[in-house]
């Protein structure tokens with residue numbers, strides 16, 4: 001049991017959909033999950049009080065979205081050390097964002113990361129639903 005915060009940064013809905021599926025997986029496993037758009041995370045307090053943090057961004061022009069970069073700087077000011085962590089994102093061909101988020105969480109926030117980053121071209125194709133829900137289940141199992 002525990003509470004997870006899933007934060008997504010996207011533009012056309014795919015990363016948001018993955019965020020929702022990860023949250024479903026967390027809940028299936030018996031934990032709580034809140035899903036928020038990165039634009040709703042404005043102050044340090046907005047990140048307080050969770051046992052797991054799952055951050056995701058779509059990749060645009062080889063990078064994570066600006067909102068997620070800004071939020072990671074905000075997260076640096078909090079103490080998330082030892083909390084469970086995960087990273088995800090939709091991508092088209094190169095998919096830099098999930099790996100960058102994963103590495104930043106591991107090295108700077110010092111969260112206890114699950115597996116590797118979850119990268120999906122589409123939540124709805126090629127087993128995406130199961131993979132995203134499975135990622136959420138793996139997060140919850142670490143809680």
Ligand SMILES: Cc1cc2nc3c(=O)[nH]c(=O)nc-3n(C[C@H](O)[C@H](O)[C@H](O)COP(=O)(O)O)c2cc1C
Pocket residue numbers: 009010011012013014015016058059060061062063090091092093094095096121
């Ligand atoms: C202008 C533009 C630039 C993009 N740049 C990249 C890129 O550099 N690498 C990549 O893997 N995908 C890139 N994509 C594809 C998006 O990551 C992909 O469409 C993704 O599903 C969008 O997620 P979202 O719906 O959460 O915004 C780009 C898409 C657009 C429209």
